[in-house]
Amino acid sequence: MLALEGKIxxxxxxxxxxxxxxxxxxxxxxxxxxxxxxKNIRHNFRPIGIGKGLRTKVNANIxxxxxxxxxxEELIKLHTAVQYGADSVMDLSTGTDLDLIRETLIQESPLMxxxxxxxQVASEGSILKMDPEALFAVIEKQAQQGxxxxxxxxxxTKETVKKLRNHQRIEGIVSxxxxxxxxxxxxxxxxxxxxxxxxxxxxxFARYDVTFSLGDGLRPGATGDASDRGQLAELLVLGELVAxxxxxGCQVMVEGPGHVPLDQIVANVQLQKRVCDGxxxxxxxxxxxxxxxGYDHITGAIGGAIAAGAGxxxxxxxxxxxxxxxxxxxxxxxxxxxxxxxxxxxxxxKGVKGAKAWNDQMSRYRKQLDWDGMFRLAMDPEKARRYKExxxxxxxxxCSMCGSLCSINIDNAAIEKFSREKPDTSEKVLAARPAxxxxxxx
Amino acid sequence: MLALEGKIxxxxxxxxxxxxxxxxxxxxxxxxxxxxxxKNIRHNFRPIGIGKGLRTKVNANIxxxxxxxxxxEELIKLHTAVQYGADSVMDLSTGTDLDLIRETLIQESPLMxxxxxxxQVASEGSILKMDPEALFAVIEKQAQQGxxxxxxxxxxTKETVKKLRNHQRIEGIVSxxxxxxxxxxxxxxxxxxxxxxxxxxxxxFARYDVTFSLGDGLRPGATGDASDRGQLAELLVLGELVAxxxxxGCQVMVEGPGHVPLDQIVANVQLQKRVCDGxxxxxxxxxxxxxxxGYDHITGAIGGAIAAGAGxxxxxxxxxxxxxxxxxxxxxxxxxxxxxxxxxxxxxxKGVKGAKAWNDQMSRYRKQLDWDGMFRLAMDPEKARRYKExxxxxxxxxCSMCGSLCSINIDNAAIEKFSREKPDTSEKVLAARPAxxxxxxx
Numbered sequence: 037m038l039a040l041e042g043k044i045x046x047x048x049x050x051x052x053x054x055x056x057x058x059x060x061x062x063x064x065x066x067x068x069x070x071x072x073x074x075k076n077i078r079h080n081f082r083p084i085g086i087g088k089g090l091r092t093k094v095n096a097n098i099x100x101x102x103x104x105x106x107x108x109e110e111l112i113k114l115h116t117a118v119q120y121g122a123d124s125v126m127d128l129s130t131g132t133d134l135d136l137i138r139e140t141l142i143q144e145s146p147l148m149x150x151x152x153x154x155x156q157v158a159s160e161g162s163i164l165k166m167d168p169e170a171l172f173a174v175i176e177k178q179a180q181q182g183x184x185x186x187x188x189x190x191x192x193t194k195e196t197v198k199k200l201r202n203h204q205r206i207e208g209i210v211s212x213x214x215x216x217x218x219x220x221x222x223x224x225x226x227x228x229x230x231x232x233x234x235x236x237x238x239x240x241f242a243r244y245d246v247t248f249s250l251g252d253g254l255r256p257g258a259t260g261d262a263s264d265r266g267q268l269a270e271l272l273v274l275g276e277l278v279a280x281x282x283x284x285g286c287q288v289m290v291e292g293p294g295h296v297p298l299d300q301i302v303a304n305v306q307l308q309k310r311v312c313d314g315x316x317x318x319x320x321x322x323x324x325x326x327x328x329x330g331y332d333h334i335t336g337a338i339g340g341a342i343a344a345g346a347g348x349x350x351x352x353x354x355x356x357x358x359x360x361x362x363x364x365x366x367x368x369x370x371x372x373x374x375x376x377x378x379x380x381x382x383x384x385x386k387g388v389k390g391a392k393a394w395n396d397q398m399s400r401y402r403k404q405l406d407w408d409g410m411f412r413l414a415m416d417p418e419k420a421r422r423y424k425e426x427x428x429x430x431x432x433x434x435c436s437m438c439g440s441l442c443s444i445n446i447d448n449a450a451i452e453k454f455s456r457e458k459p460d461t462s463e464k465v466l467a468a469r470p471a472x473x474x475x476x477x478x
Numbered sequence: 479m480l481a482l483e484g485k486i487x488x489x490x491x492x493x494x495x496x497x498x499x500x501x502x503x504x505x506x507x508x509x510x511x512x513x514x515x516x517k518n519i520r521h522n523f524r525p526i527g528i529g530k531g532l533r534t535k536v537n538a539n540i541x542x543x544x545x546x547x548x549x550x551e552e553l554i555k556l557h558t559a560v561q562y563g564a565d566s567v568m569d570l571s572t573g574t575d576l577d578l579i580r581e582t583l584i585q586e587s588p589l590m591x592x593x594x595x596x597x598q599v600a601s602e603g604s605i606l607k608m609d610p611e612a613l614f615a616v617i618e619k620q621a622q623q624g625x626x627x628x629x630x631x632x633x634x635t636k637e638t639v640k641k642l643r644n645h646q647r648i649e650g651i652v653s654x655x656x657x658x659x660x661x662x663x664x665x666x667x668x669x670x671x672x673x674x675x676x677x678x679x680x681x682x683f684a685r686y687d688v689t690f691s692l693g694d695g696l697r698p699g700a701t702g703d704a705s706d707r708g709q710l711a712e713l714l715v716l717g718e719l720v721a722x723x724x725x726x727g728c729q730v731m732v733e734g735p736g737h738v739p740l741d742q743i744v745a746n747v748q749l750q751k752r753v754c755d756g757x758x759x760x761x762x763x764x765x766x767x768x769x770x771x772g773y774d775h776i777t778g779a780i781g782g783a784i785a786a787g788a789g790x791x792x793x794x795x796x797x798x799x800x801x802x803x804x805x806x807x808x809x810x811x812x813x814x815x816x817x818x819x820x821x822x823x824x825x826x827x828k829g830v831k832g833a834k835a836w837n838d839q840m841s842r843y844r845k846q847l848d849w850d851g852m853f854r855l856a857m858d859p860e861k862a863r864r865y866k867e868x869x870x871x872x873x874x875x876x877c878s879m880c881g882s883l884c885s886i887n888i889d890n891a892a893i894e895k896f897s898r899e900k901p902d903t904s905e906k907v908l909a910a911r912p913a914x915x916x917x918x919x920x
Binding site: 216259384446 | 543544545546572573597600601605643648649650651652653654656657658660661664665699700701702703739740741766767768769770771772773775776777779780783784787798799800801802803804815816818819820822823824826827834836837838840841842844845852855856857858861862864865866868869870871874877878879880881882883884885886888889890891892893895896
């Protein structure tokens, strides 16, 4: 890797610009493995970094399934995710037409694109009769197509599956890749080829600069299953594989749970960082309870915020459709925004550059009752404007919540007339980040 | 108070039944002030307890404003809040017709009802010319009407307002009651009558068994303002008033922020509990960032979950309309559900009786792919069912997300065929809580 040789590449400079950090800081992060820039040598787009000291990134899962197979719809979801501020998309398609959908998305995506190659293998034939050569052929093909990072469930092994089965779970294995590989292992008695031939995987990934996303195939799918022996056994294997992938010159991040109660989230992040030697951590949710299907973008945002604040580097969105159906366009919007809220809430407390400047400027606009300023800085300017402008107070300085009893208005008058101390309402330069700049029009 | 005399009342028995706890435990909580049962002697409904060891409660703010004054709409919002599982409603109406709206809501509400009397005073005349006698007359009238608890901003004093003005804030005072009283203090040089004549307030509250909700008039309205000297100075005053209210035989809870970054929420809860000698804590949000107008039910749910897990006893909902307009019916639904998610996520980690049984039963239904069971236990059964049934997999055992690659299905087959250990899918008795029983149809 060039970073190890002390070289600063175009990609590092682009990431440094967007994060307003020094290129040398980015190089150092890549060299010590606490940062990755997922970008296939065959995929041309402005790269985004994931890792220590960087803004927490948001991934949106899209993709068709056997029930729903329309390339046009996936393109709409892709563009929606981009418009609302996602940093990454994963194509999780299953069913047919997988190559067509993937190639179209790679071509159209201005963001990094990730996949889970085992889905294609399982869509094309029985997992119980899987030929490891076919699995590697699919991985090689997807790398050639330009996929930037791939989820590979290398930690689902004979040993870790046994540990999981012996520690009674409510919900068993809920990762698709995890369930497929566990079924293969238990049916055939063979070891997981992604574990057994990990060096071969590294060679393919290194050739195209595909970033590893070491999947958590044994993650908890119920808060009651969190942090059990199966999950932790897999994490220990992933820690070993992080070291091996780095030795082979590969970029690597690690995926994490899932469904985790509030009081175990920080511990999960700290364990991952320790066991995986600071590799970027990429979590799904985590969801902090199980009884809100239809609203799991919210359960996911709660856990995601805590995880981000504790050092998690990328959050996979959860949409209102989770546990119920494939998401549609509106679900994608709600999932991206909820997850960006979680990421930004975390960024505010882990000291990400620019996060507090953006956030506090909104409070200054509120103090000034500057509605256009507020809309400009809002995560979803269109919805914020619509809410205000559809109300009876559409053209008023105040809003219809308090009307003439607006606390801001009353307090501004009091400060003006009676108080020596004035609040600081001067406009601060926004240390803008790409997504903010886009919404803010700066 | 009867609890101090060792007597167990009907109200205590009802609360004990709904929480599945011992009536003596409830009596003890009321006697030591760590629990309240807000219920005016003139308001007849099944009482709900708030405090230590009890399920975290959810309040929904409704009420008209000068811009929007329709009793029928407020009734719809009341019934919507009840239907979706709120435990309390506050009538925050300003404008005209305030007595009519309040009396109608008290009559129709099967839940405790709270108000902020200063809103009526300010709606009926200039706050700068407020006659303290008129303020107490309004409070007495609302107590006679049957209001169960009242927010009174007794901690907004000459001293605390000065502390706030001297510690530069971005957004100043954002509580309506706080801004009104600070303006009165700064304009007239008089002390806040709610502080100066606190004993008189206690006498009125004791006569009707109105519960104090000591308002946080100086709460932060921007995450950048959290935990500043003004906020903490007010908290110290509230701590003294908790002791005085208890001495006068009153029930008392304390309100808290507001907008608080992730890493200060637990500290805020711990400080309140210490300074206010274990009085129940009732927070608004807290919101963990400021840039998501239109989605503040989510920023509020993030902070609310952490607060609940740390010991907060009631969460005030935040709706998507916050900072933009009065909420409508759909906003009420989203606000109540998001806040119930936060409350339940907190209950799972603070060991509230029944919380884990309800939650884990959902995971068992998921493992069984028992969709009717899942819908029955969902916080919003109608939305969950609609999402599934509008999809192409409406009548399928699996959902349209994964289709035939459903991890649950694959793993169930693997467990069935190859594994010795079977997950425990037996149905557990639900330690049902009122809201659960209602949605679950048990």
